[in-house]
Amino acid sequence: MLFSKRWLTDQSIGSQTAINRATEDAKRSRSRDLTEGSNRTVVDLTLTDEQQDLRELAHNFAEKEIRPVAWDYDRDATWPQEIVEKAWEVGLMNAELPEAYGGPGLDLLSGVLIEEEMGWGCSGIGTSLMANGLAAAPVIIGGSEELKKQYLTMLAEEPKLASFCLTEPDAGSDVGGMKTRAQKQGDKYVISGSKCFITNGSHASWYTVYAKTDADAGHRGISAFVVPRDADGVTVDKKEDKLGQRASDTALISFDEVEVPAGNLLGEENKGFKLAMMTLDRTRPGVSGLAVGIARAAFEFASEYSKERVQFGVPIATHQAVAFMIADMATKVEAARLLVWQSAVLHDQGRRNTLAASHAKRFAADAAMEVTVDAVQVYGGYGFIKEYPVEKLMRDAKIMQLYEGTSQIQRLVIAREILNPRPPDTELQTRQETEVSEKAQKEAAPA
Numbered sequence: 001m002l003f004s005k006r007w008l009t010d011q012s013i014g015s016q017t018a019i020n021r022a023t024e025d026a027k028r029s030r031s032r033d034l035t036e037g038s039n040r041t042v043v044d045l046t047l048t049d050e051q052q053d054l055r056e057l058a059h060n061f062a063e064k065e066i067r068p069v070a071w072d073y074d075r076d077a078t079w080p081q082e083i084v085e086k087a088w089e090v091g092l093m094n095a096e097l098p099e100a101y102g103g104p105g106l107d108l109l110s111g112v113l114i115e116e117e118m119g120w121g122c123s124g125i126g127t128s129l130m131a132n133g134l135a136a137a138p139v140i141i142g143g144s145e146e147l148k149k150q151y152l153t154m155l156a157e158e159p160k161l162a163s164f165c166l167t168e169p170d171a172g173s174d175v176g177g178m179k180t181r182a183q184k185q186g187d188k189y190v191i192s193g194s195k196c197f198i199t200n201g202s203h204a205s206w207y208t209v210y211a212k213t214d215a216d217a218g219h220r221g222i223s224a225f226v227v228p229r230d231a232d233g234v235t236v237d238k239k240e241d242k243l244g245q246r247a248s249d250t251a252l253i254s255f256d257e258v259e260v261p262a263g264n265l266l267g268e269e270n271k272g273f274k275l276a277m278m279t280l281d282r283t284r285p286g287v288s289g290l291a292v293g294i295a296r297a298a299f300e301f302a303s304e305y306s307k308e309r310v311q312f313g314v315p316i317a318t319h320q321a322v323a324f325m326i327a328d329m330a331t332k333v334e335a336a337r338l339l340v341w342q343s344a345v346l347h348d349q350g351r352r353n354t355l356a357a358s359h360a361k362r363f364a365a366d367a368a369m370e371v372t373v374d375a376v377q378v379y380g381g382y383g384f385i386k387e388y389p390v391e392k393l394m395r396d397a398k399i400m401q402l403y404e405g406t407s408q409i410q411r412l413v414i415a416r417e418i419l420n421p422r423p424p425d426t427e428l429q430t431r432q433e434t435e436v437s438e439k440a441q442k443e444a445a446p447a
């Protein structure tokens, strides 16, 4: 036990002797672990050189291009068009877009590394930059070759945006309760209904829209379609004025007898619900990464402030009440990141990650909320003032517990996966394994 005889007290914080002793103890204990446990299986969490470079690139981008304007964009709810174009230019958007359609074809772990840095810079702007992944995933999973060529390539060739349209005014968590209808008429589908809370909805060039093709079949009557923004009958009705993530665009979109070719169906008719769930398995690790970024930003601001702010004659960091809050923040950031990485790695290995993705989303979102609330507390009264950075983070964090499945829905998925697990989905398993092995073969092939 490293600290068994010397509890960290107010007095020991910052004491060089205590820190040196702890460092020596740590070295001794590490070498003991290595010799005693030499035959243990070790999980290696070291990032590859490429992943480290990518993380650094994303961090520098967040620091130079996002942070300096984040608080102004939040105040005025400014759409970050310039930042979208720059991020696209340097290759920080569409991370998982397959190479066959012009994308970088990165693994999900690389994607979540980018998302954490974007969340650290500004999660509102980060959400705008990352939402293409949500719209593109159903096309990647279920789209025909023609649809992939047309719509995925569009995102790779220009800084264009796409949106995922699942939620409706009366169907949020209860996806099966949606009312939007798609009726097959000859070689077309005709879509009518309203979708709300659509990220990037006002700026998207195309939408992935979920609609009932069999009104009486509950979740087994849903299908998914690609709908171009310029199709007749598509209207952006309203841009929402939000509590947090104010730089991101959130719109209400209506589809009034919108006609799309039958070939715009994604996957099979009436299999759209599963497509949506498979999409969320892929994208929840990413939004959880954004949440880790928010939490990390709040933790960093609070730690710095606690070293500068003097009360009772000493920096508040030397008061145990504050130091322990900082310690808890740090633990939450670390733990959330590990869950996020695990959920991404399982996916990259071609394994089902539903449970891990919900663990990551639930924990990282709740951690972001708790850490940002505590950061405001560390700042005291100043934390409540807009001139200081942390109230924005607290407002931004709230949406993490709501979008891409509330924290309660994540708990529902976790409980079901543990208590009543879904049988293995062989079709999905085969598809993911094929994807992973094709990627490995491509990487192994000589250039």
Ligand code: COS
Residues within 6 Å of the ligand: 166, 167, 172, 173, 174, 175, 176, 219, 220, 273, 274, 277, 278, 280, 281, 354, 403, 404, 405, 406, 409, 412, 413, 422, 425, 428
């Ligand atoms: N991957 C593949 N299939 C899945 C799946 C997954 N991750 N999760 C569920 N399914 C399948 C089930 O196996 C079941 O299949 P069958 O039709 O063959 O029986 C079907 O989907 C229905 O599953 P379930 O019974 O669990 O559906 P529910 O209606 O109870 O809903 C929840 C499940 C609540 C988890 C789902 O509706 C959900 O995630 N809601 C939140 C939606 C959300 O995140 N909205 C945010 C919008 S995106 S910003």
